[in-house]
Amino acid sequence: MTVNKAAPGRRGTASAPYLMTAPAVALFVVFILVPIGYAIWLSLHAMRVRGAGFGIRTEVFIGLENYLDAFRDSALVEALGNMLVYGLIMVPATMGLALLFALLLDAPRVGGKRYSRITIFLPYAVPGVIASLLWGFIYLPAVSPISAALEAVGLPAADFFGDTSIFFSIANIAVWGSVGFNMVVLYTTLRAIPKELYEAARLDGCTEWQIALQIKIPLLRPALVMTSVFTLIGMLQVFSEPATLRPMTNAITQDWVPLMRVYQQAFVENDVYLGAATSVLLAAATVLLSLGAIGVFRIRTNRSER
Amino acid sequence: MSVPRDRGTRMKIVPTIVLALGGLYAVLPLLWVVFAATKSSEELFTTFSGWPSFNGGFTGNLSALNDYGDGRFWLWMLNSLIYAGGGAFLTVVVSTAAGYALAKYRFTGQRLIFGALLAGVLVPQITLAIPQYLMLSEMGLVGTYWSVILPSIISPYSIYLCRIYAGAAVPDDILEAGRIDGAGEFRLLWSVAAPVMTPGLVTVFLLQFIAIWNNFLLPYIMLADDSLFPLTVGLYSLLNRGASQPALYTLVITGSLLSIIPIIALFLFLQRFWRLDLVAGSVKG
Numbered sequence: 001m002t003v004n005k006a007a008p009g010r011r012g013t014a015s016a017p018y019l020m021t022a023p024a025v026a027l028f029v030v031f032i033l034v035p036i037g038y039a040i041w042l043s044l045h046a047m048r049v050r051g052a053g054f055g056i057r058t059e060v061f062i063g064l065e066n067y068l069d070a071f072r073d074s075a076l077v078e079a080l081g082n083m084l085v086y087g088l089i090m091v092p093a094t095m096g097l098a099l100l101f102a103l104l105l106d107a108p109r110v111g112g113k114r115y116s117r118i119t120i121f122l123p124y125a126v127p128g129v130i131a132s133l134l135w136g137f138i139y140l141p142a143v144s145p146i147s148a149a150l151e152a153v154g155l156p157a158a159d160f161f162g163d164t165s166i167f168f169s170i171a172n173i174a175v176w177g178s179v180g181f182n183m184v185v186l187y188t189t190l191r192a193i194p195k196e197l198y199e200a201a202r203l204d205g206c207t208e209w210q211i212a213l214q215i216k217i218p219l220l221r222p223a224l225v226m227t228s229v230f231t232l233i234g235m236l237q238v239f240s241e242p243a244t245l246r247p248m249t250n251a252i253t254q255d256w257v258p259l260m261r262v263y264q265q266a267f268v269e270n271d272v273y274l275g276a277a278t279s280v281l282l283a284a285a286t287v288l289l290s291l292g293a294i295g296v297f298r299i300r301t302n303r304s305e306r
Numbered sequence: 307m308s309v310p311r312d313r314g315t316r317m318k319i320v321p322t323i324v325l326a327l328g329g330l331y332a333v334l335p336l337l338w339v340v341f342a343a344t345k346s347s348e349e350l351f352t353t354f355s356g357w358p359s360f361n362g363g364f365t366g367n368l369s370a371l372n373d374y375g376d377g378r379f380w381l382w383m384l385n386s387l388i389y390a391g392g393g394a395f396l397t398v399v400v401s402t403a404a405g406y407a408l409a410k411y412r413f414t415g416q417r418l419i420f421g422a423l424l425a426g427v428l429v430p431q432i433t434l435a436i437p438q439y440l441m442l443s444e445m446g447l448v449g450t451y452w453s454v455i456l457p458s459i460i461s462p463y464s465i466y467l468c469r470i471y472a473g474a475a476v477p478d479d480i481l482e483a484g485r486i487d488g489a490g491e492f493r494l495l496w497s498v499a500a501p502v503m504t505p506g507l508v509t510v511f512l513l514q515f516i517a518i519w520n521n522f523l524l525p526y527i528m529l530a531d532d533s534l535f536p537l538t539v540g541l542y543s544l545l546n547r548g549a550s551q552p553a554l555y556t557l558v559i560t561g562s563l564l565s566i567i568p569i570i571a572l573f574l575f576l577q578r579f580w581r582l583d584l585v586a587g588s589v590k591g
Contacts, residue, residue, distance in 0.1 A: 016491035017411035021419055024404035027460035031438060032426045038437035097328065104325045111322040112329070118577070119329035122336070125573040127520035129538040130562045133545060134335045137342065137559065142351050145338060180332065237430050240522040240538075247546050259432050259523070266436050267527065279433040287428045 036283075043067065043277035066277035076278060079261045082167070086257070087235035089171035094231050097175065098182035099224070103212045105183070106190040117187070121180035128177060132244035135173045140248055161249040173241045178234065182227045189223040190216060229290045236286050239263075258282055336566070343367060343563045347553045367560040374544075379561055381533055382540035383568070388451060389536050390519040393458040397514045398507050400459055405468025406499050410476065420469070426462035435527050442528070453528040454536070458518050464510045471506030472499060508579040512572075519569055537565040 043066050047057045070076060104110050105117055123131065137143050139160035147157035160169045193216070201211050217224075239259040246252045254268075255261040262282070266275025345353060346363040353359055371379050407413075408420050434457070442453045476499045484494045500507070522538045529535055532543060541561050548554030 013485075013491050014413075017407040017413045017416070019492075020403040020407035020495065023400045024423070024460065024465055025419060027400065027456075028423060028426060028462070031457045031460050032429060032434060032462075033422075035434045035437035035441065036429060038441065039433050042437065042440075101325060101328050104321050107318075107321060109316065109318045110325060111317045112326055116325040116329040118574070120332045122570060122573070123332050125516060125569045126336075126566050127522070127538050127569075129520075129522045129542055130565055131335070133541060133558060133562050134339050137555070138335060138338055143342070143555075176332065176335065179328075233428070233430070237432070239432075243522075244542055244545065247548070259430075262432050262436075263527075272436055272440065276433075276436050279430065279436060283428075283430050283433040286430050287425075290428050 039276045039280055039283075042273050043280050046273045047271075066274050067281065069274055070278045070281055073261075073278075075255045075264075076258065076261050079255055079258045083235065083238060083257045085167050086171050086174075086238060087232075089167060090174045090238075091228070091231050091235055093171065093175045094178050094182060095224070095228055097179045098186055098227065099217075099220075101179065101183045102186035102190060102220075103216060105187045106216070107208050107212070117184070121184050123177050123179075124181040126177065128173075128240040129244050131177050132173050132241045135169070135176070136245050136248050139169055139245075161251040163251070166249070166251040170238075170241050170245065174234065174238065178231065182231065185227055186220060186223055189220055193219055225294055229293050232289055232293055233286055236282060236289065339559060339563045339566075343556075343560045345556065347556045350556055350559075363556075364560075367556050371557050371560050371564070374557055375532075378532065379540070379564075382535050382537045383565065385451075385534060385540075386519055386536040386538075386565075387568075389454050389458070389521075389525070390515045393455045393518045394511050394515040396455070396459045397461050397464050398511050401461060401464040401468045401510060402472075402500060402503065402507060403495060404465045405470075406472040406476070406495055406503070408465070408469045409473035410478070410481065410499070423462045423465050426460075427466070431523055435523060439527055448528055449530055449534065451534065454518075454521075454525050457524060458514075458521070461514055461517075464514055467506065467510050467513075468503070471503055471510075475502050475506060505579060508576065512576055512579075515572075516569065537561075541565065 044061060044063060045059050046062045046066065048060045048062070049057050101116070101120055105113055126134075138145060141147055141157060141159075144157070144160070151157055159165055197215055198211050201215060206214075237259060238257050242252050242256045243260060246254070246256075255264045258278070259282070262275050262278045265278060266272045341358040342350065344358040344360065344364045346359075346361070346366055349359050349361070349363055404423075408416060438457050439448060442448045442456070447453045447456070480498060481494055484498055489498075519536070520538065521536075522542070525536050525539045526542070529539065532540065535543065541558055544554060544561065545558045548558055
């Protein structure tokens with residue numbers, strides 16, 4: 001980072017950084033900090049009928065009851081399970097493909113790099129909902145080009161909405177949309193590495209694969225951590241893909257993943273209190289998972305640097 | 307590119323094919339939607355969907371989409387432009403000032419502000435969306451353009467990028483020279499730092515434009531009147547209706563195609579202005 005000189009000592013300048021950060025801080029407080037506090041507050045309350053009267057409902061403090069309800073909510077547990085299976089496919093596939101393509105783009109004597117870089121990046125510009133619509137139609141038996149092609153050669157049509165295949169079908173949409181962005185981030189990091197590092201290795205007779213595994217990947221570690229954390233956050237927040245596919249298949253329930261469950265609780269069952277509790281749990285899981293991922297990578301980096 | 311290649315220049319077959327397959331995987335669904343948009347509703351279910359039709363299906367679909375709800379679709383596109391363009395512009399203004407201040411000044415509370423902003427990246431949108439909905443509903447803003455734009459302006463990630471970029475691109479001695487010449491701090495930000503930061507700011511604008519354009523959850527929660535919908539929510543509502551009327555499928559398909567054209571055009575056009583090394587956090591000063 002840059003070397004910061006001591007703060008300018010003249011009058012009038014001391015307030016400048018505060019004025020410049022003021023709009024951001026104000027928006028941060030109103031749209032992030034207060035909502036977090038409000039969500040926590042909501043999660044500790046509920047609408048209850050007071051006394052023996054009819055229908056007089058008031059907001060009362062109920063402690064951690066909503067959280068206990070959230071833990072006991074079998075639909076949420078199921079949604080979490082679905083998300084984990086989805087994530088186990090989506091995260092490794094996205095990161096693996098992004099790393100593979102980035103290394104290929106950076107390797108010498110690989111053709112069509114410019115075309116591939118742009119096309120693989122392109123799906124990033126397609127909204128998740130639109131991507132889900134496109135893939136949804138490709139999966140839909142009546143119009144699927146894949147099924148049509150399989151039938152044309154006498155094979156049975158593929159079932160993209162089966163009990164197991166649905167996880168791959170949804171993960172595929174997310175992989176399709178996010179490989180390109182991660183690839184470009186990794187590739188740009190690779191390009192910043194001085195080429196002399198490889199020249200010495202090549203003179204020593206290293207193959208391109210050895211260079212990739214032993215020089216490039218270790219140097220990519222910080223960028224890999226960052227992209228992995230973003231991919232993990234994306235996994236926890238999966239919503240638009242299953243929500244968009246739902247009208248096309250019965251394989252997706254109305255609370256198939258945690259965010260759909262939260263939406264269901266807060267806006268369909270109109271229990272914003274329980275919805276808030278569930279969403280606070282999700283936020284906590286996101287923070288823990290991200291810090292955990294960063295921690296694991298740090299430990300590995302330290303070990304390999306010894 | 308000018309690095310001497312001591313082991314010949316023959317193209318390697320397998321890596322080239324693997325990379326090309328990746329490109330194919332990325333492009334095929336887009337190609338499919340182009341083909342599918344050329345088909346009338348009957349053709350969609352009867353002809354092979356890996357090939358276009360040339361029986362006037364596309365113009366038919368286009369006019370059907372145009373007629374849907376008296377041009378509702380174009381309204382959705384305009385709305386998406388307003389949300390994404392307006393929101394991303396305001397994000398850039400707010401984030402430039404904050405990122406510059408965080409990079410170029412030392413002040414009490416600086417670390418607290420930066421740390422809090424960074425932690426903000428980790429909070430899932432749904433956790434914020436429920437209280438945001440209730441708060442904006444108290445203020446009477448739910449169901450207006452502001453309910454989507456206001457929460458989109460604050461982007462911790464954009465501020466983080468602006469801070470990195472200001473730190474790397476704005477030299478301290480130019481600022482010092484400006485101060486000696488008597489320029490005020492805001493003048494330095496506006497006429498010295500901002501122009502130097504422009505390539506980074508274009509990247510921040512694009513990332514935020516795409517993020518808002520692609521956002522589904524926030525407008526889905528905030529808006530009920532379909533004349534305010536952005537494309538994502540509009541097409542989703544169309545598909546939901548289409549589940550009972552397969553004739554609407556062709557509208558959804560044509561609408562999907564038209565909705566990705568502007569953003570892909572913007573994307574390709576501004577490609578050379580992208581500074582994605584910024585995203586990777588590896589800008590060298």
